[in-house]
Amino acid sequence: MSFTLDVIAERDDSASQRKEADMVPTMMLVADGSQDTHRMEALCDLADAVASRNEAPVATAFEPGQELNNTIESIDGPLVAVPAYLAGGDLASAELFSEVDLDNRFDACATSPLGAVxxxxxxxxxxxxxxxxxxxxxxxxxxxxxxxxxxxxxxxxxxxxxxxxxxxxxxxxxxxxxxxxxxxxxxxxxxxxxxxxxxxxxxxxxxxxxxxxxxxxxxxxTTPLWPAGLVVDTLLARHRAAAARLAA
Incomplete structure (x- = not known):
């Protein structure tokens, strides 16, 4: 009986792992939007534009401090943290992203900020x-x-x-x-x-x-890059590449 129960448990665990692997990872956009309301509005518009593509669930972490950790803890299943800023282009957001801690999440990873694309x-x-x-x-x-x-x-x-x-x-x-x-x-x-x-x-x-x-x-x-469709395209491309690494 014990052997049978162990086999059933192993099968259940295997099925659960397969189901989790099949899930599309949540895309958590990270940037510091606390500087002013116009910036926060632009970030929310960007998140809405990404979500409207229906490629992945989208979560946001646009406030420094505990809100970042709360967002990470609230997400069930696989997670990809994606910087919503340019490499070298946003000190406050880079500092916030450095606080993203995924060490205890085997089902999560982070991408690099947008750069020389x-x-x-x-x-x-x-x-x-x-x-x-x-x-x-x-x-x-x-x-x-x-x-x-x-x-x-x-x-x-x-x-x-x-x-x-x-x-x-x-x-x-x-x-x-x-x-x-x-x-x-x-x-x-x-x-x-x-x-x-x-x-x-x-x-x-x-x-x-x-x-x-x-x-x-x-x-x-020149004006900032957003709103431009290529920003959404590039963020989603980063997410797809990270999701493939998680599924490998």
Whole structure:
């Protein structure tokens, strides 16, 4: 009898594991939306747009502190934590994402932030053109900064990719961290004879720093990437790749 019960238990466990493996992992979007209401509204719109594709259940963690842990604990079944920000483009969100703890979840993993993706860099190049950038104008890629070397390297990779797209050098500068500042980078280009300088904002969402960029004496400043359908496409692609790793 004991042997029979053990076999039944093993079968039940196996069936449960198969059922869990067949589940589409919940996509938990993580970003700091506590800075202002406009940013939070943009994040909620992004989450709604992702959910409307009906590819996966969507949960959000847009507030720092205990809300992040509560969200993780509330999700049953497999989970993929997806940064809803750009690598090196959002210090507050990067700090929040560093608090994501999935060590006790065998059925969960995290993806990296969006970075040097050709479609995203191509969209920034398009925004430069629409904002009035002309061949020969200086270009500054304005990033918020990153707490880690990997994030800074990703911003550098974006600048190189953007430079190839627009056939012009692209100077990396920072809004809130390290040097050079965006203003210093603009001034350096002016000293080298480039009177027209455009700022490519390495931003996924509106932020409190937008006004600071608009106040610069530059030819143009690009708008944040969202809302753009490619943002949703890329986030879902990250989720699909992570879900495949969990199912392997």
């Amino acid at each position: 050709p479609s995203i860099v191509g969209d920034i190049a398009r925004r430069l053109d629409e904002a009035g950038w002309q061949q020969g104008d200086g270009v500054v890629l304005a990033a918020d900064g990153s707490p880690d070397q990997e994030g800074r390297q990703e911003v550098t990779a974006v600048a190189r990719m953007l430079s190839r797209r627009v056939h012009s050098p692209v100077q990396v500068a920072y809004v809130n961290a390290w040097a050079p500042s965006v203003a210093d980078a603009v001034e350096r280009l002016r000293r080298h004879g480039q009177q027209r300088v455009a700022v490519a904002a390495w931003q996924l969402l509106p932020s409190a720093d937008d006004e600071q960029l608009r106040e610069l004496d530059v030819t143009s400043v």
